[in-house]
Amino acid sequence: MTGGHAGRQAYTGVPRWLYGLAVLAALVVVLPLVAMVARVNWANFIPLVTSAPALAALGLSLRTAAASTALCIVLGVPLAVVLARGRFPLLGLLRSLVLLPLVLPPVVGGIALLYTFGRQGLLGGAIEVLGLQIAFSTTAVVLAQTFVALPFLVVSLEGALRTGGQRYEAVAATLGATPGTVFRRVTLPLALPGLASGAVLSFARSLGEFGATLTFAGSLQGVTRTLPLEIYLQRETDPDAAVALSLVLVAVAVAVVALAYRRPGGRGPDGKAGKQASGERPTTAAGAGGALA
Amino acid sequence: MTGSRKLTALLLAVLMTAMLAACTGKGDADAGSGSSTLTVFAAASLKSSFTELAERFEAENPGTTVTLSFAGSADLATQLSQGAPADVFASADSGTMAKVQEAGLADGGPRNFATNTLAIAVPPGNPAGIRSFADLAKAGIKLVACAPQVPCGAAAARVADSTGTVLSPVSEENSVTDVLGKVISGEADAGLVYVTDVRSAGARVKGIPFPEAAAAVNPYPAAVLAGSRNKTAAGRFLDLLAGPEGQEVLAAAGFGPGPA
Numbered sequence: 001m002t003g004g005h006a007g008r009q010a011y012t013g014v015p016r017w018l019y020g021l022a023v024l025a026a027l028v029v030v031l032p033l034v035a036m037v038a039r040v041n042w043a044n045f046i047p048l049v050t051s052a053p054a055l056a057a058l059g060l061s062l063r064t065a066a067a068s069t070a071l072c073i074v075l076g077v078p079l080a081v082v083l084a085r086g087r088f089p090l091l092g093l094l095r096s097l098v099l100l101p102l103v104l105p106p107v108v109g110g111i112a113l114l115y116t117f118g119r120q121g122l123l124g125g126a127i128e129v130l131g132l133q134i135a136f137s138t139t140a141v142v143l144a145q146t147f148v149a150l151p152f153l154v155v156s157l158e159g160a161l162r163t164g165g166q167r168y169e170a171v172a173a174t175l176g177a178t179p180g181t182v183f184r185r186v187t188l189p190l191a192l193p194g195l196a197s198g199a200v201l202s203f204a205r206s207l208g209e210f211g212a213t214l215t216f217a218g219s220l221q222g223v224t225r226t227l228p229l230e231i232y233l234q235r236e237t238d239p240d241a242a243v244a245l246s247l248v249l250v251a252v253a254v255a256v257v258a259l260a261y262r263r264p265g266g267r268g269p270d271g272k273a274g275k276q277a278s279g280e281r282p283t284t285a286a287g288a289g290g291a292l293a
Numbered sequence: 294m295t296g297s298r299k300l301t302a303l304l305l306a307v308l309m310t311a312m313l314a315a316c317t318g319k320g321d322a323d324a325g326s327g328s329s330t331l332t333v334f335a336a337a338s339l340k341s342s343f344t345e346l347a348e349r350f351e352a353e354n355p356g357t358t359v360t361l362s363f364a365g366s367a368d369l370a371t372q373l374s375q376g377a378p379a380d381v382f383a384s385a386d387s388g389t390m391a392k393v394q395e396a397g398l399a400d401g402g403p404r405n406f407a408t409n410t411l412a413i414a415v416p417p418g419n420p421a422g423i424r425s426f427a428d429l430a431k432a433g434i435k436l437v438a439c440a441p442q443v444p445c446g447a448a449a450a451r452v453a454d455s456t457g458t459v460l461s462p463v464s465e466e467n468s469v470t471d472v473l474g475k476v477i478s479g480e481a482d483a484g485l486v487y488v489t490d491v492r493s494a495g496a497r498v499k500g501i502p503f504p505e506a507a508a509a510v511n512p513y514p515a516a517v518l519a520g521s522r523n524k525t526a527a528g529r530f531l532d533l534l535a536g537p538e539g540q541e542v543l544a545a546a547g548f549g550p551g552p553a
Contacts (some may be wrong), residue, residue, distance in 0.1 A: 120479040134462040135480045136435065218475065219436065225465075233467055236367045237442040249437025 033250060040247055041240040046242040053120070056222040057230035058248065064138060065206035068145035072202040075146070076153035077195065081187065083154065084161035095158075102151045109147050110215025117143060117216075137161060140217035142226050145206035153198035154207050171217020200260035204253060314475040331526045332360045332378060336371040336385035337470060338409065338489050338514070343383070349542075350533055357526055365468050366390075366444065373398050373518065380521035381530050383513065385409070386444035390514040400524060403514035406534040408549035409487045410510050411448055413501040414476045414494065421482035427502040430458050430485055436480040437472050440465035445472070448509035449485045455508035473498065487511075493548035512550065 041048070048054065083095050101109055115121045119133045127134055134140050168190065172182045188195075210228040217224040219233065227249055235242040331350070335343045340363045347359035362369070362379070366389040373382060374396050382399070383406070385391040390403045415423050421434055429436050438460065439446030446465065453460050466472045469486050476484040477497045484498075491500030515534055516528040533539045540550055 049520055114480070118478060118480055136437075214467075214471070218480075219440065219466055220462070220464050233440055233442055235371075236365070236440075238465065239371070281393075 008246065032101040036243060036246060036250075039170055039243050043245065044240060044283050045244050045247075048238075048241045049091075049242070049248050053221050053225075053230060054241070054245055054248075057225055057227045057245070060138070060222060061207055064141045064145055065203050067142045067147055068206040069199055071142065071146045072150050072153045072159075072206075073195070073199055076150050076198070076202075077157065077188075079150075079156045080157035080198075081163060083185070084158045085166070092204040098154060099151045101148050104210025105231075106148055106209065110144060110212035113144055113147060113212060113216040136218045136220065136224060138223055141209075141213050141226060144212035144216050145209045148212055149202035149205040152201040153195075156198025156201060157191055157194050160191045160198075164190050164194075197260050200256055204256045204260075207249070207252060207256070294398045294444075296527070298407040319419070328356045329523050329526060330358045330360055331523055332362065333381040333383065333530065334364075334373065334377070334379045335360050335381075335383040336366045336369070337363045337468065338385055338487060339363070339383055339513070341493055342542050342548070345542050346526065346533060346539055349538065350530055351536060353533075354526065354529065355502050357426075357523075376468040376520075378520060379518055380523050380527040381515060382518055383515040383534075385511065385513055386447070386488050387478060387512055388444070390516065393516070396542055398519055399516040400519045400521065401517060404531055404535060404551070405512040405514050406531070406539065406551040408510050408551060409489055409513065409547075411445070411452060411485055411503075411506040412488045412491050414484045414486045414491050414498040415482065415501060416453060416476055416479045417496065417499055419499055419501075420479075423483045423501060425501075426452065426456065426505045427458060430460055435480070436460060436462045437464045437466060437475045438462040438485040439469055439472055440467060443467060443469075444511060445469040445485070445487065448511055451509035454514060456505050487547075489547035510549065513548070538547040 030167060045208055049058075079098065083091065083098070116142070117127065118124050119128070132139075134143070168186050169182050172186045173179075177185070208228060209226070210232065213219075213224065213226060214229060214232075219225045219229045221230075225233070227245060231242050231245045231249070234245060313526070325410075333343065333347065340361075343363075344515060347361055350359055351357060364372075366384040369382065370384070370389050370393050373393060374377060382390070382393060384393070384403075387403075387405075390399070391542055393399050394403065413423060413426070413429065421428075423429065423434070428434065438449045441450050446467075449460070453459075463481070464475065466475070469490055472484040473486050473490050473494055475481040476486075477494060488500070488502065491498060515531055517524055517531065521527050532538055534543075535551060544550070
C-alpha cells in the first residue's frame with residue numbers, strides 16, 4: 001500500500017478518502033478562476049488593462065488600499081493589544097462588535113458609514129463645520145476600506161499576542177522596564193509576524209472592497225472608482241475589459257497572498273509563526289533577550 | 294481501504310446528485326401540462342408596474358404562474374446569454390435588446406411598450422435651489438448621474454450634448470437606483486433619474502421635470518425569447534403590456550406610451 005520505504009515516512013494522520021474531498025474543495029475555488037482565465041481576450045489584453053480608466057482605477061486602488069492599511073495599523077495595533085492584554089468588563093462584547101465587519105455584508109457597512117459620515121449623518125454636521133468633504137471623495141473610499149479591513153488586522157495581531165504569552169513581558173517588567181518600554185521592545189517585536197500577516201490581509205481586503213465603497217463613496221474615475229468598481233462598470237458594456245481587469249486583480253491578490261505566506265528559509269509559513277507558542281522558539285527567545293540587553 | 298473508497302464514492306455520488314438536482318430543478322416546473330410558469334426578465338425600473346401586471350395576467354390566465362426577475366437590463370441580458378431560462382425579456386433600452394437579438398436569443402422582433410424620460414430628483418426642500426437642467430452645471434452643485442455605459446447615463450449625456458451643457462457629476466453610478474439612493478440620503482444635491490423613479494420614491498425626493506429631457510426619450514422594448522417553452526403565454530403577456538390595461542398601469546407609474 002505504501003511501498004518499501006513506508007517505515008521512514010512520517011505519520012500524517014490524513015485518511016486517504018479525505019484527499020478526494022480536499023481536491024473537490026480546491027476545485028470549488030480554482031475552477032471558476034480557471035474558467036475566467038480561459039475567457040481572457042489575450043489579443044486585446046494589454047490595451048484593455050492599460051486604458052486610461054483602467055490605469056486610473058488600478059492606481060487609485062493601490063493608493064487607497066495602502067492608506068487604509070496604514071490606518072488599520074495605526075488604529076488596529078492599540079486595539080489588538082487592549083483586546084489581548086486588557087482586563088475590563090465588556091471586553092468580550094467590545095471584541096464581538098469590532099469583529100462585526102467580518103460577517104456584515106459590505107453594503108450594510110456602506111449604509112452604516114453613510115449614516116455616520118454622510119451629510120445627514122451622526123458626524124455630518126461636525127465634519128461640515130470643519131470644512132471637510134467626505135462624501136464622494138477618496139477619503140470616503142479609505143474610510144470604507146478601513147471599516148471592512150480593520151478586523152483582519154486586529155484578529156491576526158490579537159491571536160499572535162495571545163499565543164505568544166506574557167512571560168517575556170513579565171520578565172522585562174521585573175528587570176525594571178516600564179510598560180511603554182515593554183510594549184516597544186518586547187510585545188511589538190514578538191508580535192511582528194502576526195502584525196505583518198494582518199497588515200497583508202488588511203491590504204488584500206481593502207483592495208477587494210466593493211459594496212461599502214459603492215454605497216458610501218460613489219463612483220468617479222480617478223476619485224472613487226477603484227478597480228472592483230471599474231470591473232463592475234465595464235461589465236455593463238465591455239465584458240472583455242471586465243475579465244481582463246479581473247485577471248489583474250487576481251494577479252495582485254495572488255502576489256499579496258504569496259507575500260503573506262511565503263516560507264522564509266524553510267521555516268513554517270510566516271502567518272503561522274506569530275500564532276505558535278513561542279516558548280520553545282530559540283529565535284524569539286534570543287530576540288527578546290536582545291531587546292532587553 | 295475499500296471501506297474508505299466506498300465512502301468517497303458515496304460522498305461524490307451525493308454531491309453529484311445534489312448538483313444535478315439543482316441544475317434540472319427548473320425544468321421540471323414547466324413539465325406539468327395542467328399549470329405553467331411564465332418567467333419574465335424585466336428591467337429594474339419596471340418592478341412596481343410589472344408586479345401588478347403579473348397579478349392581473351395570472352387572474353386572466355388561470356393556471357399560469359408568472360415569475361418575475363428584476364435587475365439591470367445589461368445584467369439580465371448577460372444572464373440570458375449564459376442560458377438563464379426565461380420566456381419574456383423587457384429591457385430599459387433598445388441597445389441591450391439589440392444585443393439579445395443579435396445573439397439569437399429573441400423570438401421575433403421586439404415591441405416597444407413604454408417610454409421613460411429623465412427628470413431631476415432633489416432631496417425634499419431642494420437645499421441647493423435647483424430649478425432647471427442648466428442649474429446642474431453650476432459650480433458647487435453635487436450632481437450624481439449614471440455612468441455613460443448604462444442607459445440612464447447615455448440618456449443624460451445625450452441631453453447634455455443637445456443643450457451644450459457640461460455636466461461634472463461627483464459620482465457616476467452603475468444604476469439609476471444608486472443615483473436615487475444618493476439623493477434620498479441627502480448626499481447629493483441633485484440626481485438625474487427617470488420620471489418613474491421620482492414617482493416611485495414618493496415624498497422622499499422632489500422631482501423637477503425639464504423640457505430638455507425630450508432629447509433623450511428611452512423606449513422600453515419587450516420580446517418573447519427563443520428558448521421559451523411557453524411562447525403562447527409569452528405573446529399574451531406582450532399583448533397585455535401594449536393593450537389599454539397595461540398602458541394604464543404603466544402610465545400610473547410615470548411611463549410614457551410606447552410608440553405604436
